[in-house]
Amino acid sequence: MLYVLNMTLFLIGLFIIVRESNLIKKVIGLNIFQSSVFIFYILISKVEGGVPPIISADQSIYSNPLPHVLILTAIVVSIATTSLALALIIRIKDKYGTIEEDDIDLG
Amino acid sequence: MNQIPILIITLPLLLTPILLLIRKINIVYALTLIVSFINISLILALGAEVYNNGSIIYELGGWPAPIGIRLNADLLSCYFLTFINVISFLCLVSSKDIIKHQIHEDNIYLFYIAWLLCNIGFSGIVLTDDIFNLFVFLEISSLSSYFLISQANYKGTLLAAMQYLFIGSIGAVFILLAIGILYAHTGTLNMHDLAMKIGQAKFSESIVFALGLLLAGVGIKSALFPLHGWLIKTYAYAPSIVTTYFAGTSTKIGVYILLRVFLDILNSINPLEYYGLAQFILFISLLGVFLSTLYAVKQKEVKKMLAYSSVAQLGYIIIAIMLLIPDGLTASLIHVVNHSIIKTGLFLIIAVIFINNQNVIIEDLSGLGKKYPILMSCFFILGLGLIGLPITSGFISKWYIITAMLKSEYWYFTFIVLLTSFMTLSYVWVLIEKIYFATNDNDDAINNISIYQMFCIITLTVMTIYLGLETSLTSGIAENISNDFYGVTGK
Numbered sequence: 001m002l003y004v005l006n007m008t009l010f011l012i013g014l015f016i017i018v019r020e021s022n023l024i025k026k027v028i029g030l031n032i033f034q035s036s037v038f039i040f041y042i043l044i045s046k047v048e049g050g051v052p053p054i055i056s057a058d059q060s061i062y063s064n065p066l067p068h069v070l071i072l073t074a075i076v077v078s079i080a081t082t083s084l085a086l087a088l089i090i091r092i093k094d095k096y097g098t099i100e101e102d103d104i105d106l107g
Numbered sequence: 108m109n110q111i112p113i114l115i116i117t118l119p120l121l122l123t124p125i126l127l128l129i130r131k132i133n134i135v136y137a138l139t140l141i142v143s144f145i146n147i148s149l150i151l152a153l154g155a156e157v158y159n160n161g162s163i164i165y166e167l168g169g170w171p172a173p174i175g176i177r178l179n180a181d182l183l184s185c186y187f188l189t190f191i192n193v194i195s196f197l198c199l200v201s202s203k204d205i206i207k208h209q210i211h212e213d214n215i216y217l218f219y220i221a222w223l224l225c226n227i228g229f230s231g232i233v234l235t236d237d238i239f240n241l242f243v244f245l246e247i248s249s250l251s252s253y254f255l256i257s258q259a260n261y262k263g264t265l266l267a268a269m270q271y272l273f274i275g276s277i278g279a280v281f282i283l284l285a286i287g288i289l290y291a292h293t294g295t296l297n298m299h300d301l302a303m304k305i306g307q308a309k310f311s312e313s314i315v316f317a318l319g320l321l322l323a324g325v326g327i328k329s330a331l332f333p334l335h336g337w338l339i340k341t342y343a344y345a346p347s348i349v350t351t352y353f354a355g356t357s358t359k360i361g362v363y364i365l366l367r368v369f370l371d372i373l374n375s376i377n378p379l380e381y382y383g384l385a386q387f388i389l390f391i392s393l394l395g396v397f398l399s400t401l402y403a404v405k406q407k408e409v410k411k412m413l414a415y416s417s418v419a420q421l422g423y424i425i426i427a428i429m430l431l432i433p434d435g436l437t438a439s440l441i442h443v444v445n446h447s448i449i450k451t452g453l454f455l456i457i458a459v460i461f462i463n464n465q466n467v468i469i470e471d472l473s474g475l476g477k478k479y480p481i482l483m484s485c486f487f488i489l490g491l492g493l494i495g496l497p498i499t500s501g502f503i504s505k506w507y508i509i510t511a512m513l514k515s516e517y518w519y520f521t522f523i524v525l526l527t528s529f530m531t532l533s534y535v536w537v538l539i540e541k542i543y544f545a546t547n548d549n550d551d552a553i554n555n556i557s558i559y560q561m562f563c564i565i566t567l568t569v570m571t572i573y574l575g576l577e578t579s580l581t582s583g584i585a586e587n588i589s590n591d592f593y594g595v596t597g598k
Contacts, residue, residue, distance in 0.1 A: 010284075017273055030276055037284045044291040067290070070239055074283060077246045081276055084253055088272065091257070092265045104266055 002043055009036035021102040023092065027085045034078045041067040041074075111153045112165045112178040112234050115188070118142055118149075119223045126220050135216045136203055139223060143196045146230075150192055154185040158584070164236070173300045179236035183371075183588050187233045187363050190444050194355040194451050195226045197567065201455060201560040202348045208462045209346045210258050218258060222352075224251040229360055238286050238372070239296045241364070242279065245328070249275045252349075252357065259346040261466075267340040274337050278327030281320040282364075288317035298372050306375030318378050321368055322388075329361020331388070331425060332395025335418045342414035343466075347458035350410065354454050355447035358421055362443060366428065370436070370592050379431060389429040393523055396422035400530045409467040412534060413453055416493065419527060420446045426524075427508050430515040433589040438507035440585035445500035445574060449492040452567035456486050459560050472538060473545035482556065483542050485568040490535040492571045495528055500574035500581075507582070 013036055016029025045067035053062040089099055096104045122142050126135050157163060162181035166172070180188075199222065210218055228248025235241050253275070257268035290296055292314060293304040308314075323334075330338040338358065342350045369378050379385040396419045403415035420442070427439035460479065461467050476483045492499035505528065512521045574581055 014277070017277065023269065026273060030273065033277070034280055037280055037287065040284060041287050044287060067287075070296075073239075073243060077243065077250075077279075080250055081246075081272070084250060085269070085272055088253075088257060088265060088269050092269065095265055101266070 003040075006036055006040050006043060009039070012036075021100050023085075023089050023099045023101060026101075027082060027089070030085070031078070031082060034074075034081075038071045038074060038078075041071045108152075108156055109163060109165055111149050111156075112163060112180045113167070115146055115149055115153070116178075116227055116231050116234065118145060119227050123220050123223055126216060126223075130216050132212070132215050135219050139219045140196075140199055142223070143192070143199055143226075147189075147192050147196055150185070150188050153180055154189055157182055157185050158587075173295055173297050176240055177236040177297065178234045179298070180234055182584065182591065183363075183366065184233045186440065186444075186584055186588065187359065188230060190447055191229050191233070191356045191359070192226070194447060195222075195229075195352060197563040198348055198352040198355075198451070198455070201459065201557075201563045204555075204557055204560065205348045205458055205462055206346060209260065209348075214258060218255065221251040221254045224248070225255060229356055232360055233363055236298050237296050238289070238298055238301060238368075241367075242283055242286060245282065245360075245364075246279055248357070248360070249279060252353065255349045256341050256345040258349075259344060261344045263340065264344040267337075267344040271337045271341050274327055274334075278324040281324035281327075285317040285320040285324065288313055288320075298367070302372045302375060305373055310376070314376070315381060318373075318381065318384070322384075325361055325365045325368065327361075329358050329365060329425075330418055330421055331361075332391050332399070332418065332422060335395070335399070335421075338418060339411055339414045342417070343408065343410045347410075347454070347461070351451055351454040351458050354413070354417060355451035358417065359443050359447055362421070362424055362428075362439070365425075366436075366592075370428075374592075379429070385429045385431055389426055389517070389520075392422040392425045392429065393520060395419070396426070396527050397523060400527045400534075404530055404534045406534075407468050409457055409469060409472065409538070410454075412469075412538075413450065413457075416531065416534070417446075417450055419531070420450070420493075423504075423508055423524070426520070427511055430511055430517065432511060432515050433586075433593040434507070434511035434514050436589035436592060437582065437585040438504065438511045440588060441507050441578075441581045442504035444581055445492070445504045445571070448567055448570050448574070449489050449499075449501060452489040452564060452571065453486065453493065455560075455564055455567065456482055456489075459556055459564070460554060462554060469537060469541055470545075472541040474542075476543040479556070481561070482564060485564050486542065487539060488568050489571060490539055492575070494532045494535055498572060498575050500571050503575055503578050503582070 009032060013029050013033025017026050017033060020026050020029060045064040047061060047063045050061045050063035051059050053065040093099050098104060119142050122138060126138060129135055153163065157180055162179060165178040167176045206215060206218060225248045228244045228251065231244030231247065232241055235244060253268050253272045256271060257265055289301065292308045293301055295301050295304055326334045342354065399415045399418040399422065403412050403419065406412035406415060424439045424442050427435045427442065457467060460475065460482065461471065488499060492501035495501040495505035509521050509524060512518060512524065
């Protein structure tokens with residue numbers, strides 16, 4: 001069930017990127033899109049009956065910590081992408097006077 | 108010797124923050140050149156070692172395989188590594204005079220830093236043995252390439268960079284999700300380990316889903332036919348030297364990922380044979396080759412024409428891979444290198460001559476044959492290579508592709524390859540006719556072509572002829588690689 005919700009989020013993000021003309025909204029869509037994959041990684045790391053992976057004497061089943069660490073890297077990448085996109089949008093606004101992709105006239 | 112793979116990545120990586128502090132254009136440029144040159148020597152040493160004694164594995168931090176991250180320099184890696192770094196070096200050498208005219212002076216040092224980072228990303232993708240690491244390096248190269256593209260002052264540049272950012276990120280996220288699914292099935296990220304465990308994992312629909320995502324992601328990166336839109340725009344609107352660099356490298360990286368993932372890692376489940384996936388890609392690429400050659404014939408702008416021609420040539424490469432026979436793989440590997448050299452040369456000549464020009468249309472080439480006799484004879488030879496006429500390397504790769512096709516069950520496709528070759532002849536001939544037979548009324552001053560730029564262009568031309576006459580270098584290595592992949596002994 002969680003995976004279905006997760007994939008819905010994935011598709012919503014993709015839809016926004018494809019459908020929207022406003023570049024800021026597109027960046028938001030991209031963030032939703034990326035976050036859904038991050039959540040997917042967190043979902044697969046859950047082990048049934050597992051506890052947070054801190055070694056203790058009375059526990060033997062732990063959740064998988066590796067996906068969390070991987071996603072930390074991916075989040076950094078996503079932040080870099082977002083900031084680069086926003087920087088580009090500022091320059092687009094300066095140059096064309098609009099951030100609506102459809103209104104930009106390349107003549 | 109064992110340390111070389113990590114040095115290739117860390118040397119330029121360590122240099123980048125230092126360059127950020129130095130900022131003086133001349134010093135930054137010199138240091139970039141020096142480190143690129145050191146890299147090439149390291150890579151050649153590594154290549155020779157790998158060719159003679161087999162692949163070299165470097166364990167990061169001394170952690171053994173399934174837990175730690177490894178770098179794996181095998182023959183395929185070294186093959187790609189060599190030509191990517193040589194092309195990057197040649198472009199860097201000739202870049203200095205060109206970018207002065209195109210990029211704001213304050214940004215030039217950042218431009219070189221981004222260039223280095225981009226090249227680190229490419230080298231990392233090729234060297235790594237960890238599939239998540241591959242994603243990280245992919246993003247390193249993509250992020251810096253968005254920056255490189257956005258630096259030109261064409262009217263459409265910023266929008267092209269923005270659109271490439273969106274489509275590139277979508278591709279990367281697809282690959283990330285696919286990696287996640289594969290990880291959930293096998294519990295490993297190491298490529299060798301994954302290759303073993305994927306065969307034992309229970310087959311399920313989600314693996315097919317992952318394959319689809321991977322294909323889409325890789326297709327975007329390698330500009331596989333219906334996903335090639337970004338390539339035309341970025342090639343047309345990027346700074347001309349960046350176009351030159353990317354024409355030879357960035358799409359080839361997509362081809363590398365395709366080979367590595369589908370033919371190496373997932374080899375044990377034969378992913379390309381599900382639901383006729385290989386045939387599907389084959390037909391799509393064939394259509395792509397035909398249509399993009401048609402578009403190239405119709406183009407008025409030289410850069411766009413060459414960009415469409417790139418899409419067509421990538422189509423040949425993909426077709427040859429999808430034949431799924433060793434000869435096909437050999438042919439595609441040969442064509443990867445030959446096409447890189449030819450296309451880089453052609454773009455470089457355009458970049459060197461039209462330093463300021465916004466959009467180079469075909470008429471602009473009129474009468475250049477008299478002004479730049481040596482450059483234009485290089486252009487002529489490289490053009491012949493693009494068509495695939497004898498004595499150039501293009502002939503060799505076309506020959507291998509057609510032979511491979513005749514050996515496979517798709518012999519009738521050779522007609523389309525021959526047909527598109529004739530169409531290539533028609534658009535290259537339009538350029539050559541303008542250069543040599545049209546007269547030019549306006550006499551613009553002749554640009555000073557520096558000796559370094561001349562050296563790079565002549566090197567690329569000589570390489571084209573050399574690889575056309577002495578084929579044992581590329582085809583020998585390519586045959587070795589494809590024997591490894593389809594090996595009789597089994598991988």
